[in-house]
Amino acid sequence: xxxxxxxxxxxxxxxxxxxxxxxxxxxxxxxxNITQKNFKLIEIPFEMDGxxxxxxxxxxxIPSARTLGAQILSTEFDETIALDNSSLTIMQQLVSCAYxxxxxxxxxxxxxxxxxxxxxxDRHFKLLENFGVEMIAMPFQDDGPDVNVISDLISKDDDISxxxxxxxxxxPTGHVYSDQNVKEIFELIANxxxxxxxxxxxxxxxxxxxxxxxxxxxxxxxxxxxxxxxLFIVGSTSKITLAGSGLAFFASSELNISKFIEYRNSLTxxxxxxxxxxxxxxxxxxxxxxxxxxxxxxILPKFELVEKYLDELKIDGFCDYIQPSGxxxxxxxxxxxxxxxxxxxxxxxxxxxxxxxxxxxxxKDPKNSNIRIAPTFPNLENLERCMEIFSKVVKKLx
Amino acid sequence: xxxxxxxxxxxxxxxxxxxxxxxxxxxxxxxxNITQKNFKLIEIPFEMDGxxxxxxxxxxxIPSARTLGAQILSTEFDETIALDNSSLTIMQQLVSCAYxxxxxxxxxxxxxxxxxxxxxxDRHFKLLENFGVEMIAMPFQDDGPDVNVISDLISKDDDISxxxxxxxxxxPTGHVYSDQNVKEIFELIANxxxxxxxxxxxxxxxxxxxxxxxxxxxxxxxxxxxxxxxLFIVGSTSKITLAGSGLAFFASSELNISKFIEYRNSLTxxxxxxxxxxxxxxxxxxxxxxxxxxxxxxILPKFELVEKYLDELKIDGFCDYIQPSGxxxxxxxxxxxxxxxxxxxxxxxxxxxxxxxxxxxxxKDPKNSNIRIAPTFPNLENLERCMEIFSKVVKKLx
Numbered sequence: 133x134x135x136x137x138x139x140x141x142x143x144x145x146x147x148x149x150x151x152x153x154x155x156x157x158x159x160x161x162x163x164x165n166i167t168q169k170n171f172k173l174i175e176i177p178f179e180m181d182g183x184x185x186x187x188x189x190x191x192x193x194i195p196s197a198r199t200l201g202a203q204i205l206s207t208e209f210d211e212t213i214a215l216d217n218s219s220l221t222i223m224q225q226l227v228s229c230a231y232x233x234x235x236x237x238x239x240x241x242x243x244x245x246x247x248x249x250x251x252x253x254d255r256h257f258k259l260l261e262n263f264g265v266e267m268i269a270m271p272f273q274d275d276g277p278d279v280n281v282i283s284d285l286i287s288k289d290d291d292i293s294x295x296x297x298x299x300x301x302x303x304p305t306g307h308v309y310s311d312q313n314v315k316e317i318f319e320l321i322a323n324x325x326x327x328x329x330x331x332x333x334x335x336x337x338x339x340x341x342x343x344x345x346x347x348x349x350x351x352x353x354x355x356x357x358x359x360x361x362x363l364f365i366v367g368s369t370s371k372i373t374l375a376g377s378g379l380a381f382f383a384s385s386e387l388n389i390s391k392f393i394e395y396r397n398s399l400t401x402x403x404x405x406x407x408x409x410x411x412x413x414x415x416x417x418x419x420x421x422x423x424x425x426x427x428x429x430x431i432l433p434k435f436e437l438v439e440k441y442l443d444e445l446k447i448d449g450f451c452d453y454i455q456p457s458g459x460x461x462x463x464x465x466x467x468x469x470x471x472x473x474x475x476x477x478x479x480x481x482x483x484x485x486x487x488x489x490x491x492x493x494x495x496k497d498p499k500n501s502n503i504r505i506a507p508t509f510p511n512l513e514n515l516e517r518c519m520e521i522f523s524k525v526v527k528k529l530x
Numbered sequence: 531x532x533x534x535x536x537x538x539x540x541x542x543x544x545x546x547x548x549x550x551x552x553x554x555x556x557x558x559x560x561x562x563n564i565t566q567k568n569f570k571l572i573e574i575p576f577e578m579d580g581x582x583x584x585x586x587x588x589x590x591x592i593p594s595a596r597t598l599g600a601q602i603l604s605t606e607f608d609e610t611i612a613l614d615n616s617s618l619t620i621m622q623q624l625v626s627c628a629y630x631x632x633x634x635x636x637x638x639x640x641x642x643x644x645x646x647x648x649x650x651x652d653r654h655f656k657l658l659e660n661f662g663v664e665m666i667a668m669p670f671q672d673d674g675p676d677v678n679v680i681s682d683l684i685s686k687d688d689d690i691s692x693x694x695x696x697x698x699x700x701x702p703t704g705h706v707y708s709d710q711n712v713k714e715i716f717e718l719i720a721n722x723x724x725x726x727x728x729x730x731x732x733x734x735x736x737x738x739x740x741x742x743x744x745x746x747x748x749x750x751x752x753x754x755x756x757x758x759x760x761l762f763i764v765g766s767t768s769k770i771t772l773a774g775s776g777l778a779f780f781a782s783s784e785l786n787i788s789k790f791i792e793y794r795n796s797l798t799x800x801x802x803x804x805x806x807x808x809x810x811x812x813x814x815x816x817x818x819x820x821x822x823x824x825x826x827x828x829i830l831p832k833f834e835l836v837e838k839y840l841d842e843l844k845i846d847g848f849c850d851y852i853q854p855s856g857x858x859x860x861x862x863x864x865x866x867x868x869x870x871x872x873x874x875x876x877x878x879x880x881x882x883x884x885x886x887x888x889x890x891x892x893x894k895d896p897k898n899s900n901i902r903i904a905p906t907f908p909n910l911e912n913l914e915r916c917m918e919i920f921s922k923v924v925k926k927l928x
Contacts, residue, residue, distance in 0.1 A: 406775035
């Protein structure tokens with residue numbers, strides 16, 4: 133009997149109609165219901181901060197939305213702007229501006245190489261790849277990207293002039309960068325500050341679901357090393373309010389912000405201020421903190437469930453993983469380079485996972501070991517079934 | 531007595547506090563009030579077409595919004611996608627995709643040159659300039675871009691592989707391309723179809739305020755010349771519903787759409803579907819046609835007012851202009867190369883106009899003659915004062 137047949141016989145509910153999807157970090161219906169409950173009560177605002185939200189203009193966003201962004205990203209108001217619905221789109225525009233025009237301290241080109249701590253976020257890597265930026269995969273240490281490796285790499289290669297980071301609850305590993313780690317990275321980058329771009333995607337800035345270390349606001353650390361012009365921070369409410377219909381923010385030095393707004397004048401007459409106003413009103417009904425508390429109640433049990441299964445596999449020596457303190461993902465490390473087989477077998481049983489290598493530049497997982505698990509989307513019952521399938525596949529393949 | 535002093539003495543209401551702005555094509559408060567009246571009544575939809583609008587996904591937009599886009603752009607549903615709030619942002623992403631990855635029939639590079647009928651839209655030119663695309667200014671004939679000039683230019687220069695067009699109520703000249711004109715252009719381009727990008731910004735597709743010729747849907751004409759893969763159509767509801775908070779659309783061959791969606795996966799997890807749903811609901815309360823009729827009642831009197839003043843100046847031989855049949859602009863042509871002086875003098879009297887050359891690539895108006903007048907934003911009373919200032923400045927300078 134094949135492995136697939138064995139599993140099917142052991143899981144009587146597993147028929148051909150089973151179709152689960154753990155590929156993307158999508159909020160669940162329960163999470164979205166929390167937002168909808170307040171969102172449907174807000175009146176659509178047409179005026180705010182003395183600004184007509186219905187018309188063009190205000191490329192920096194309305195003040196109340198910038199205040200919200202500064203709160204989420206732990207940045208200063210003057211250094212934070214509120215834009216449209218996707219921080220990834222902001223990142224594409226930042227890289228495009230750096231590539232075609234250049235920021236004062238960041239000028240990308242076909243020769244540019246970026247450091248990419250791995251496993252990382254697939255869309256970051258695709259975005260950079262699409263600009264022809266060469267990506268150098270590099271490992272993590274416990275409290276952030278591996279400083280020794282960064283030191284080694286940048287001392288040997290002058291074309292390295294960027295790094296892409298998810299500093300809190302990193303996608304997918306869950307790493308939370310310590311202040312010490314960030315300072316050591318910044319000290320190394322300081323030698324290259326004439327041309328270096330730190331893409332700092334703080335997508336999970338306030339998405340703790342377990343005790344998480346405090347982080348000093350990164351602009352303050354950058355200031356100590358005179359790196360504010362090198363630091364490009366983005367974030368959004370996509371995983372706070374509505375995925376796809378939220379607000380995205382950009383924070384950097386005022387010099388960069390001014391350059392970016394000038395650049396954006398060529399590609400938009402201004403952000404969607406109506407959506408900004410709606411979000412400002414939303415957080416009058418539910419504070420950021422209470423919103424995140426409510427979401428945590430839905431999310432944490434799902435992580436606990438996945439971890440229950442993974443702990444068992446870990447004890448058996450089949451895998452390694454680090455329990456995250458927040459965010460949206462668990463990064464599964466297969467002990468015996470079986471990621472591709474596991475993913476294929478799960479797929480044949482109706483459980484969809486990202487293709488092997490997805491969390492690496494050029495989709496190349498050198499150890500064939502990494503699988504990103506995104507537990508949030510299914511309900512608990514379905515998630516348990518996902519993990520039943522996953523767990524059985526791992527065991528049978530080992 | 532200086533010209534400025536003379537005018538101030540002749541216009542007793544003209545004090546230092548006067549501040550008018552005719553720079554941008556912004557809807558007026560009256561127009562926005564028409565939209566708000568219906569918009570405030572719509573319930574925010576959280577589900578539509580069987581899709582959860584609150585979550586990520588559907589990179590092509592929801593079907594109902596695509597249907598709306600196809601209606602506005604006169605395109606087929608399968609060849610039309612609904613995205614976020616700015617068609618200009620779509621255009622930046624199209625050019626970026628063409629530049630860095632290439633579409634099947636459009637691959638841009640540093641060597642690429644674009645034909646730019648002038649006067650044209652300043653943000654188009656800045657967008658292309660920011661990619662390092664060389665822009666070749668070229669004139670209009672009565673019913674569209676000058677076909678003989680296109681023929682001459684592309685026969686002499688192989689690097690020309692694009693053109694940017696506003697085919698209906700062109701910004702700022704008001705040109706409406708005839709079918710005959712489009713066919714002649716397409717016939718010329720057909721020889722270069724292996725690599726040619728037609729950026730077709732149909733921003734004023736349904737913005738007639740006077741009788742306007744019918745245009746055959748451009749995809750049909752493109753099909754006749756096997757140019758569907760070369761045609762990139764954009765448009766939006768920015769000047770139909772809410773400026774900055776509307777919906778933008780992209781239409782092209784299914785091949786291009788599929789390539790573009792793949793590219794966009796690297797820069798967004800999907801469009802703002804909530805805003806799409808809100809707009810779909812909006813047009814259940816007010817049909818597109820009745821919406822445009824209501825807007826026309828506000829807009830047309832403003833154009834008539836401006837034209838009253840310009841007719842007088844035209845009779846005096848100070849200028850030329852063509853009465854537009856729709857859109858947002860009037861293109862003023864100074865007879866004696868006095869555009870810069872007119873703009874400067876108006877500015878000193880409190881009337882802001884775009885800097886000279888704004889409607890030309892690289893901001894170079896070779897004849898120093900063009901001034902774009904955007905009549906929509908002020909109310910009638912203020913618009914009259916703007917034209918009093920403008921008219922007096924022109925007369926005194928001649």
